[in-house]
Amino acid sequence: DAGITQSPRHKVTETGTPVTLRCHQTENHRYMYWYRQDPGHGLRLIHYSYGVKDTDKGEVSDGYSVSRSKTEDFLLTLESATSSQTSVYFCATKQILEWEQYFGPGTRLTVT
Amino acid sequence: AQTVTQSQPEMSVQEAETVTLSCTYDTSESDYYLFWYKQPPSRQMILVIRQEAYKQQNATENRFSVNFQKAAKSFSLKISDSQLGDAAMYFCAHHPYSGAGSYQLTFGKGTKLSVIP
Numbered sequence: 162d163a164g165i166t167q168s169p170r171h172k173v174t175e176t177g178t179p180v181t182l183r184c185h186q187t188e189n190h191r192y193m194y195w196y197r198q199d200p201g202h203g204l205r206l207i208h209y210s211y212g213v214k215d216t217d218k219g220e221v222s223d224g225y226s227v228s229r230s231k232t233e234d235f236l237l238t239l240e241s242a243t244s245s246q247t248s249v250y251f252c253a254t255k256q257i258l259e260w261e262q263y264f265g266p267g268t269r270l271t272v273t
Numbered sequence: 274a275q276t277v278t279q280s281q282p283e284m285s286v287q288e289a290e291t292v293t294l295s296c297t298y299d300t301s302e303s304d305y306y307l308f309w310y311k312q313p314p315s316r317q318m319i320l321v322i323r324q325e326a327y328k329q330q331n332a333t334e335n336r337f338s339v340n341f342q343k344a345a346k347s348f349s350l351k352i353s354d355s356q357l358g359d360a361a362m363y364f365c366a367h368h369p370y371s372g373a374g375s376y377q378l379t380f381g382k383g384t385k386l387s388v389i390p
Contacts, residue, residue, distance in 0.1 A: 194377065194378075202382060203279075203381055206378070206379075219377060253318075253378075264317070267316045
């Protein structure tokens with residue numbers, strides 16, 4: 162499996178505070194993704210990156226921003242967290258010309 | 274846009290028996306990939322099996338096999354000789370082969386499988 166880590170693994174924060182989640186990979190994969198998982202919704206794509214400094218929106222991007230300043234790191238930022246952003250967040254990576262996405266262990270975020 | 278539908282929120286199977294999980298999808302493309310992912314209580318997403326749409330032969334991985342019906346846009350997962358470790362949430366997913374949106378997976382809402390000893 163690709164070496165993908167996410168930090169933090171658990172976080173509780175208050176409404177209105179900024180939050181940044183980090184995804185780090187050691188496989189030099191070109192593509193990186195952020196998904197959120199909610200009961201009854203499966204996994205939904207928030208943002209993705211197809212290279213350093215190249216990002217695009219996914220299905221549920223409102224309230225989120227991302228940055229990728231180097232290949233190995235993909236940051237997801239909630240500028241002002243809301244209770245609706247309480248979720249489990251997964252990072253995934255994929256190499257160019259391959260089909261499989263590799264998932265990180267997930268981050269459970271609770272916004273109170 | 275692609276959509277993936279899993280119509281069975283929960284299912285159960287007796288240990289050592291066979292169970293089939295259903296998935297249908299909607300796409301306008303002719304080339305794509307389909308996947309089944311398993312998510313045990315540990316939360317880790319584990320790829321179970323994949324199918325390329327251009328292949329007519331159904332994929333098989335040990336006790337896991339699929340029934341891929343391209344015309345019907347159906348992609349079911351059969352688990353044979355069910356084991357306690359098969360208990361998990363199972364997600365069906367679609368990935369376009371190329372073009373716009375080729376970077377992302379579209380998931381169904383999942384089916385929670387329980388295995389009864």
